[in-house]
Amino acid sequence: MPRFEDLDPDSQEFFSNFQCRDDGAPPWTPLQKPLSECKVAIVTSSGLIRKSDKPFDLSNPEGDTSYRVIPSDINPRELTFSHTSTNWDRTGFAMDVNVIFPIDRLKELVEEGVIGSLADKYFAFMGAIFNTEPLIENSAPDVGKQLKDAGVDIALMVPT
């Protein structure tokens, strides 16, 4: 992103006031096998949904902590955002979904043998969540369990 000093004053205030958690040292799950044997999934916090999905609740001042499942073979025509932040560059996605959701790049890496395979299901959260408790207690561990149960070795976490 732009360095903090390059942001407009309103954005500087927004980021200065955003309360981040500090929960200390992170959990650590080392990779157990070669990359070329790993199953990979994408988890995005872009607010991406399928057009047929229920949109995220955009008017919740605490942020909607639910998630949507996006099939990894999705046709980009079916994708849209329900969280249409005005404060980030929307031109990129309008030209290429891979700039936010690199579905084609990962397919190529499987074909090239760099990674082993792709998960059937990718996951989407929205960003700008001000109350993270429901995320920590429910939806994020839930997605973690689903990824684990699906045999996913690596989750690529992509914000916007």
Next chain:
Amino acid sequence: MSVIQRQIEAQGVTTVSISLFRPFAEKVKPPRALWVPFPFGRPLGAPNNKSIQRKVIFAMLDLLNRKEGPVLEDLVLDASEDHLDARHQKVGQNCSAKGCNFDDALSSEEPAGPPEIALYDGDFSSVSAEIASLKRHHETYLEKYQGRTQVGYSGVSSDTIVKAAQNLNDYVNKRQLAIPLPEQDSAVAQNAFVRLCADDLKAYYLESRLAEKSGVGAENSTQYNDWLWYETKIGSLIVAARGRVIETTDTKRDPNWMIARAMVPRGYGESGYTMVAKSKVEG
């Protein structure tokens, strides 16, 4: 994102993230994160640029080799990729000269202050004429991207997009809107619908502009935003509608406030939402 990442790692899945705002990653400490210098909205660098997108993914995968964490490393761009750095993309007219636009910074001329967004003059016929004038560009966009479009939030299509503008005009003129969407029992339904109408119009204008300029927007979204908010009738109408949404709220915890803040980008217009909110809260 980092909060979600820690929870997924805790379930036994190895994770690596892209970080756009480094101070957040430094504090939340996800297991592995790659900071990238790109603007918000472009975590993989640039659209239709396979080379930079692959570079980001390979750099992420490389972090999986680290033996202990938290890992937070920076993506380093080559000289040929430097134009993708967010420094070269002004974020609103209020951005400081340092790092935003080097041409301006090197110029001896005094930088001009931000232009003002024109007040909506209530002339809806000029709005609908503007929308009609973009139609051929939007058709070009649909053709180029195989029918992919972000238009549709409020129930309109690119053919009926003028209806979204009509709704904003009615709202500005304090007429009750007929909302064709489910879950309209909520007290905030009308304002939420107004926002979706604005989202549709912004999508239609963005896609039309990309087709018209074919490539300009690929490099700099500020050029698009400057055009939308300073040069178009629809920009003024959306700002007027945002003004009415703000009138319905007096606190940042209000759902209507969440709607208002999402309608116009930070850095555009003197009534930037941060300042308006403060005066309301303190007053």
